[in-house]
Amino acid sequence: RGKTLLVDKLEVLDKPFFVVKVEGEKAPVYIVKRENGLYEGFLMLCTHKLCELKATGTFLTCPCHGSEFSNEGKVLNGPATKDLARYKVASDDKNIILMLK
Numbered sequence: 487r488g489k490t491l492l493v494d495k496l497e498v499l500d501k502p503f504f505v506v507k508v509e510g511e512k513a514p515v516y517i518v519k520r521e522n523g524l525y526e527g528f529l530m531l532c533t534h535k536l537c538e539l540k541a542t543g544t545f546l547t548c549p550c551h552g553s554e555f556s557n558e559g560k561v562l563n564g565p566a567t568k569d570l571a572r573y574k575v576a577s578d579d580k581n582i583i584l585m586l587k
Contacts, residue, residue: 491586513531515527528572529573
């Protein structure tokens with residue numbers, strides 16, 4: 487069984503997205519809540535030159551070379567050509583559960 491990271495739902499209940507630091511990862515993980523109540527997570531590391539991304543809410547931007555990614559992890563503007571690495575995210579009544587690789 488893989489490792490997990492728990493985030494208390496009460497801490498992020500009203501936020502459309504939040505960022506969590508994960509020990510051992512090169513960058514934080516961006517977690518976004520979808521309209522259906524489910525969550526998705528993406529490593530905030532640009533797929534172009536591995537710079538840490540900045541979260542702006544509706545998209546993520548790379549301060550190094552200007553790549554932009556949607557909050558669904560898809561490339562919007564280059565020079566990056568690959569989508570962001572995705573994490574599995576689940577939830578229960580109390581927690582958002584980030585499945586670590």
